[in-house]
Amino acid sequence: AGGGARAPAGSSSTVRLGFLGGKRRLGAVVAMAAAGADFDARVARIASTIRVIPDFPKPGIMFQDITTMLLNPEAFRDTIDLFVERYKDKGITVIAGVEARGFIFGPTIALALNAKFIPLRKPKKLPGEVISEEYSLEYGTDKIEMHVGAVEPNDRAVVVDDLIATGGTLCAAVKLIERAGAEVVECACVIELPELKGRDKLGNKPVFVLVKADEAG
Ligand SMILES: O=P(O)(O)OC[C@H]1O[C@H](OP(=O)(O)OP(=O)(O)O)[C@H](O)[C@@H]1O
Numbered sequence: 001a002g003g004g005a006r007a008p009a010g011s012s013s014t015v016r017l018g019f020l021g022g023k024r025r026l027g028a029v030v031a032m033a034a035a036g037a038d039f040d041a042r043v044a045r046i047a048s049t050i051r052v053i054p055d056f057p058k059p060g061i062m063f064q065d066i067t068t069m070l071l072n073p074e075a076f077r078d079t080i081d082l083f084v085e086r087y088k089d090k091g092i093t094v095i096a097g098v099e100a101r102g103f104i105f106g107p108t109i110a111l112a113l114n115a116k117f118i119p120l121r122k123p124k125k126l127p128g129e130v131i132s133e134e135y136s137l138e139y140g141t142d143k144i145e146m147h148v149g150a151v152e153p154n155d156r157a158v159v160v161d162d163l164i165a166t167g168g169t170l171c172a173a174v175k176l177i178e179r180a181g182a183e184v185v186e187c188a189c190v191i192e193l194p195e196l197k198g199r200d201k202l203g204n205k206p207v208f209v210l211v212k213a214d215e216a217g
């Protein structure tokens, strides 16, 4: 109220910042372009190390095999770094990894972010009290479980897995964490099979992926 007659607090410094911002913006654009080029180069290297095996584990499935990427330390490190760079200033307190391949990437990302790592496991693997969610897969149905007490209501989580196909697994993971009252900020995967429209299953939950596979698995 009455603010219309007054200059907004800090207006002079706003002008100065605007001027400085003008100079900085140019630098920022250059820096962003460089970061973008670097991002693209790292993603290209990661993509080139992923092996595709036709008809595994069933006829018609184009299996995206990340084990060949793990043989290349630069590509493996780039994968971890790209996730850490994305989440480092986002107040993430939990990295939840989906068994089995989410366990390959999740713990290193969690340590780099100083966040908790939470394993989301296949049934009857966790020894304590669990909550569970059933889901359908591209090739069958399954269930994942999480220890009660692993996440707390004020936690901010990212769910990590190697791949999103139909989205059933990530959807179940998000439900588990949200049932425990925490916020899932995003899901993060190395690979997406876009033709299987997994994002649709996740509604408006953001999914960050590094590599989109050409053909549906
Ligand atoms: O988006 P969706 O259709 O749910 O499929 C993606 C899931 O499928 C794969 O795991 P899988 O269930 O084969 O288990 P594994 O990692 O133990 O082999 C993959 O690692 C994801 O977790």
Ligand SMILES: Nc1ncnc2[nH]cnc12
Binding pocket: 061, 062, 063, 064, 065, 138, 163, 165, 193, 216, 217
């Ligand atoms: N095509 C695929 N490759 C690897 N993992 C998968 N999980 C579900 N579909 C897959």
